[in-house]
Amino acid sequence: MNTKQPETNNQRKELTDREVEKIMECIGDLYRQVALRTDLAEHDAPNLAPSPQLLDDRAFLYRIDRCLQNCQKETQLVIRKQYLEISDRDWYLEFFTKQAFRKIRIRAIREFFRVMDLV
DSSP states (O other): OOOOOOOOTTSOOOOOHHHHHHHHHHHHHHHHHHHHHHHHHHHHOTTSOOOHHHHHHHHHHHHHHHHHHTSOHHHHHHHIIIIISOOOTTGGGGTSOHHHHHHHHHHHHHHHHHHTTOO
């Protein structure tokens, strides 16, 4: 007899650590692309009215940055250095041990996702 209740539309499936990492990597890639596109658009035409694309890009960057401000300092550091900026591969060794960093990174992503209301 199967006693497991079926998931309803209001319930969210718990994501695995690997899934949250992949999603965060995609968000980070998109953030860097949008930041570059915004910077170039504002540099190339600083006195023109912003295009709808530029307004959307600014809104995306603002949402990420603003939500990150509501996270703990450790989360801000990890998300910025690991995903939003181009950093040295082993940047975290200045702050954390290699073993501790994996747990800290996953905890940071999950906190960031909660603040953004993604999970």
